[in-house]
Amino acid sequence: MRATLYGGPGDITVGERPDPRIENPTDAVVRVTLGCVCGSDLWYYRGVNPHALGPIGHEFIGVVEQVGADVTTVWPGDLVVAPFTFCDGTCANCVAGWTGNCVNGGSFGNHGIDGGQGEFVRVPYADATLVTVPGGGHSDAIMKSLLALSDVMCTGHHAASSAGVKPGDTVAVVGDGAVGLCAIIAAKRLGAERILALSRNPIRQTLAREFGATDIIAERGDEATKLVLDLTGGTGVDAALECVGTGQSMATAFGIARVGSVVGAVGVPHDSVVPIQTVIFRNVGLRGGVAPARRYIPELLGDVLAERINPGLVFDYETSLDDIDDAYTAMLDRRATKALVRISA
């Protein structure tokens, strides 16, 4: 099969890999229809984070080709959403709902596991990992939203859920990447009344408003903090969602969070420091992390199919598998918010 291969910083190629086959009776092999590039892929592409060489891509949807003898809930021909991490469904963490922290799990497209930026993927623990999509003949728009469930929509939901967003809340979303934009969708879906989107990019501001943002904050750093505090009568927001992972974004999130609230953080941490004095002296908590996507997908799926939420709109760039390097550079150059890769029909 053909698959995207990581050869080191800046080195993305499409090459040949052995066709995946069933190795364990709990495996499935999925033919990937849509994959995409994640903001977190750029960290190793830029050489900032290490990553195993070989197949990459942790987000995909596709059609089941083959299943192992012990697989009972997924059938060949099924359209499935793969969460970005596979999980056994039976370990202590999975049983407690933390499927992204399965002790026997891992991420697709890492450590030799097939990536979603290739034609086929062997999926371990298929029953526990994959979510079957009911119906058929879904529009391309819905297919894109289903792909968003693989990671960014669940991760945005995790930010909102971790922060305990509830009806009537005033919520601020720090970060206007695909995850931040999905966090806006999630906050609105959970009933937030006012949603402040911190964004200085006109295209993303427009999408933020479409997703439910009521206020756009183009300022950054101390100016953003001051403006949000002014807009909330000095109190701060009921929930601050940190969707970047830098020191500045973490400081902003804690600076605008009201006393007693929880910062929902999902940005992969780079130089981020938790301001412990704010935690202790203002009772501002911190929750979040790797989203338990497998747990969230079923509850978000109905809203996607009914088009009550349209997270697929974050894909504003598209390439074929052969041109995937262009998808990386488009995101790196900020010509794209998030790039979709069409792999098979």
Add this chain to the structure above:
Amino acid sequence: MRATLYGGPGDITVGERPDPRIENPTDAVVRVTLGCVCGSDLWYYRGVNPHALGPIGHEFIGVVEQVGADVTTVWPGDLVVAPFTFCDGTCANCVAGWTGNCVNGGSFGNHGIDGGQGEFVRVPYADATLVTVPGGGHSDAIMKSLLALSDVMCTGHHAASSAGVKPGDTVAVVGDGAVGLCAIIAAKRLGAERILALSRNPIRQTLAREFGATDIIAERGDEATKLVLDLTGGTGVDAALECVGTGQSMATAFGIARVGSVVGAVGVPHDSVVPIQTVIFRNVGLRGGVAPARRYIPELLGDVLAERINPGLVFDYETSLDDIDDAYTAMLDRRATKALVRISA
């Protein structure tokens, strides 16, 4: 009146202060019966933290002497518990239940506000701040437990509550000071089934067991982490309560917290760093801080009066007001867990 005065590191004296009087119609003047020394008092006594010079002590119970014209719920002669912070009860933080973060509030015994280590205290916002104790003729043991409600019992409860302790949980308490010991009481009260107390002091180990600890962990640092993980099948505890505030105690709490759990932290931070990688990659959250004691006292009061909980047992040393310097040195020398100061009958 006579009151304890802070004159700088190591300088605790008892001297004369003007008798407090009603300054605002919402004030009450309370005659202090019992006060005590807090672990946090030692930080400035040792010269580690700054503190305003003058009257000190933020924990006390006493009898109302006088009330201002607008005070309606507290009457002269009432026995009252004072939370360690006063609050107006009407600001956005108070309305949301965060009485320890009142925007018009503050701590007793700081910035010129009378301290609980003196004969009388002017209490601002008496209706919102003070909690009246029903009944009379309470035993000395109950009076000590009422005093514990002023801070340590509420702070221990805040650790457990912030961590979301629920029936059946396995809980670890990091820190065997008075707050850590009260956190054990709180965890048991909230239904924890197994309580691991990290303590190497034999006297405190005994009290920890009396309060409900099922296991004593005398190890520290990496050895403690390893042992707790071994005792929990490698999973970690459902709730880790951080009651110290140092880098090591924070690292231990995060090291033993299971995936998806929340560290309840109430230690005043000194060199503590939040391990952001554990937050994000293990979904271990952090909540806690200055306890909203005024909110908690009413719910804990009944259990104290019925002697279902006996937090007053943390007081294992006693002095008069004139000898209060001995209370400080006894705690500093670790001859006392927590020293009570008898101020008036």
